[in-house]
Amino acid sequence: MSDGIADGPLFQPIRVGGMDLRNRIMLPPHGRLTGDLFGSERQARAQIAYWRQRAESGAAWICGLNGFVANPVIPGFEPTGLGATVRGVFRLPQFRERAARYAEAVQAAGAYASAQLIMQGGMPHSPSGLMANHTNNQVPHVLDAAEIAWFVEEYAFCAAEAKAAGLDGVELHANHEDLLQLFLSPATNRRDDSYGGDRERRTRLLLDVLRAIRRKVGADFTVGVRLNMDELFEGGYDLAEGLAIATALQASGTVDYLHCVVGNNWGAPSYIQTHHYGVARWSDLAHRFTRALDIPVVHTGRIATAAAAARVVEEGHADVVGMARAVFADGDLVAKARGGRAADIRPCVGTNDCLHRVVVEGMRFGCSVNPRTGREAEPPPSRTERPRRVLVAGAGPAGLELSALLAERGHRVSVWEREERVGGQMRVAARAAENASYADFLAFQERRLASLGVEVALGREATAEAVADAGFDVVAVATGARSRRPDIPGVDLPFVVDGREVLLGWAEVGGRVLVVAMEDHMQPLTIAGHLADLGRDVTVLYPTPAVAPLVGRYSIGAPLAKLSAAGARIEVTERVTRVEPGRVVSRNVYSGVAREHTGYDSVVLACGGEAESALYTELEGRVAERHVLGDAYAPRRISFATRQAYELALRI
Template sequence: MTPHPRYPHIFSPLKIGHTEIKNRILMGSMHTGLEDQPDAGERMAAYFAERARGGVGMIITGGIGPHPSAGYGAKLLGPADVAVHRQVTEAVHAAAPDVKIVMQILHSGPLAGTPDCVAPSPVKSRIGRHQPNELTEEGIAEQIAAFANCAALAKEAGYDGVEIIGSAGYLISTFLVEKTNQRTDRWGGSWENRMRFPVEVVRAVRAAVGPDFIFVFRISAMDMLQGGMAWEEVVSLAKALEAEGVDVISTHFCWHESFVPTIATMVPRAAFAGVTGRLRKELSIPVITSNRINMPQVAEDVLVRGDADIISMARPMLADPDLVNKAFEGREDEINTCIACNQACLDHTFTGKLTSCLVNARACRETEVVIAPTAARRRIAVVGAGPAGLACATITAERGHQVTLFDAASEIGGQFNLAKQIPGKEEFHETLRYFARMVELRGVDLRLNTRVDAEQLQAMGFDEVVVATGITPRTPALPGIDHPKVVRYIDVIQGTAQVGQKVAIMGAGGIGFDVAELITHAGTSAALDIDTFAREWGVDFKNHPRGGVTGIEPQVASNGREVTLLQRKATPVGQGLGKTTGWTHRLTLQRRGIKMVSGVDYLKIDDAGLHCTIGGEPAVLDVDTVIVCAGQEPARGLYDDLVALGVPAQLIGGAYEATELDAKRAIKQATELAIAM
């Protein structure tokens, strides 16, 4: 079978070192938490084998520690660990003998999260828990030997190669940057001394594994730090690593403590690939690029431009393990696209939870969530075509049930149709495109513009009804809530409500932040334009100053509205947003001059504005418009009516629990119900 002609570059083989990969798509490294489970070998084997069958050319595992001080996650230190990893490599090679699997070696350094963490100098990271212990000369030698030993054990475990991560604020990268390496011995000071540690690590690893073993090194091509690496340093390091026997250079962007988003949905697709392309011109070995490349055409375009030899897709492989096969067969419309929300992947990782995926609740649960054909076909009605209803309907139909999906609206999507209107959340269109195709492909009987009641459903004789009717916005019992100044957030997002120049937003959860973004936005969405993104986050792609950042306070375009974002809780506004993306939303709105006020008690609304107390002190906000984002109530009236009639019914999504319109929870719940019916 020949690949689809749209992607000739993706599906051309590539020589790397002593071997060859069958195509240019790599499943990039992600720490999922599977590494830490009691049955880690079995679960990682199932997880990686499914992605190997999905068509990728090469897989890089999550980071594995080479030394007891390496920090979070699993380590590869001896024979017992080798046995666990052999389960993984054997499963991958059995599933797809032509797929290479490479183990990433990760030493977290000052980010290790333990008092025993180490670094070249005792400089605490902004996001680290502890001040690291300064490595002695003997300690440095011990760490170098540990990297070499870990690589040798990886080879023994059946891996095809190793990747060493020398970026992100982990141990190796802290040797490279002056702010974190303040040593005055041969490991610090001049650039030649600061790059000595990674060079010695590479030299020791190559000696330990021999020439016939894939060796990838991940470098900070642009670390997004004030005082970070200069471009000339990036190039000289890459050349030195090539000379020491590295087969592939993988480019990474941003330290974890940087104030520049690099993988959130507000980042343009392939925003950083041009930096990789510049480095590629300096080297004779293949180069990998990454970050916000989530669809085959984006990958093909990067390869056509000559910006990389290999495309790393990490989170897209959580969202759709079969992405590459679908591209090969020209079935792009069937790809469940990563929307870069971070809610179930990185937010979970950085809070110690098992990684999954908002749009694919099976991710990292392959041994638990099994979509198997049903033994007895039944007639199922699903009412509500939001994310929960769509997931339940399509998976239930995939299993062989006869499914009818009702919705009163004229299009599928529910609350996702609101989310996709917010600048920076354009990727939500992709999820709805995917579900629309799955509805068609799985044979779901879709009935839009159709409002059904319990009696009608009972008369239709369904074996079971799944109620996914979503939410209704909560209207607070407040004097003046029906004043002409007051509008609902739904009407604002849909463009049916007039919004004045001076605005108060009641409620500072995720919806409040989205509404604030929408009503103050001006110009092109940064998520759709790399130059706009660079201006808004102070990145200089053209001149590449040290660290890649300008050092000038970024300016975010605004339409000039005066907006106050209010919340009842006394905690900082936005504290409840996602761990890895919340700070980006707060910064963006702050740069637009939006006021954020907590500890508010609402009193009334009248011609004078919004009357309230702030921290116990009375205040009147002179505003033209009050937008109510005061939470939601489950819309479960249909469910109650069905139960009263004795019709078998299930409740999922916002109709089950309306808190913060959690699509992650809704799709997970819908998936679990679908595989059980």
């Protein structure tokens, strides 16, 4: 039965510049994490395969090439940061060959291929030595007139190279702390020459670049601008000025479309919005631009589902929608939506771990909900020639993914879960308001297992005796983790409760709550945010030098903004050493100086988990083959669990 998405305007064609799009779905740059197009041959193949698969699924337009513009610095100066490329990709000797392969792969599948031109601001260049960023105090270099003129010509050269390589268009990255945005913004452009001051002069650099590009590429090459609709930053331009900038760009006759976004590189929201924000939350702002402009408007911003994409287009909020993390989660999203199978789309949970694994921890890219993403150049898991009876003990993220993968390979799989619901700790975390998307993913996994015929026994604990007597060929222990209770005197007092029990509604807390944070990712912030939602007065003590050190800049702003707005207090480098009635004692982790915290009614532990691996140990020598994965091996995050499930599924 059709869900209406396939028959709606999302799948109607539209012309943008020189591109006749088959539908309204565009994929903005986001695949660089899966492989560097200009790196090794293996990396290039990985990224090209990633884009090819999504074009074959039916995406109409892939702006997949992160095109960093050359960064002219004096000899010996070392720019820092994610976008601090010195030699721009367009000047690499392999640019045309690699870009052509990307374009050919996308175009052969019926989609259009374009590139984004990026010059990250403050690395080290800026108009006035200012950054729209209170979390970065590095002082940038102020461009002079000659350097500005160099940039204008370099942008034009880059666009011409993109056209020569066979791409269908380019997009200027004039948002999210790009150099072009720093010139547009009254917060960061304080120049007193012809490139600063009023809006017309602040817009001059962007218009000079666009005119130079047009002189190089002509009128038939698609050129667009990605623009912050509202900077949402003190001293920055607001929505009215954003509309005025957009109107001036259209009037120049140099742009074919406008790509409307919100957010920045560090704030709340960041430009990669987390699950703390509603789906398509800012599309009504894009609607203002769609009504005001005659050129097509693209909107990207937490459009996490096919239904949301369809709604944005149907309601006239945008002509085209950009979807990035949603197609990390499911590379077949477009095909499934077009085929009336939206319920089969693997949902994105919006954690941004796909980014932070790479940017914060330097690990290989991984999507939390889809361990296959980024491996499109590898053959998919094959059907087994030797089906085996497999028991998966535990139905958390690791157990669910492993069970489905093994069943897809042809094994006969049973799942024993001691609770009455699947999901493990992910189910508990879903009780927090901002984690509602977790429940969507668990529901998807349940439907997936049912369609594969996996036997799921709820309320059945996998004891060593029962498992050994059942005679399975393989046993995979995915029993998760129990709450960690730190070795602190007084931690067993009745007013000290576990954060998971608070989320489940099993524990009552008083009006003033002290949260003991001993976990480096999102759990303490989630529990503190839930307590704030309940109207509690919250203080959080972290022993680490920073709040949630494994949560990167693209995600940290949302929970911190929520807690700040609720009046919560967060202190760092404070290690709780004793809990007593009426007071909590902490010591500075560096100096050892003791402090007392009084007046709290409850203490809530947000201390992560400890592996629940007893079953694996007890099964030694009692079953033919056993494995352990997920939190039962070492408590980590969802992406760790699902990636371990994928690797194990290949080996059984």
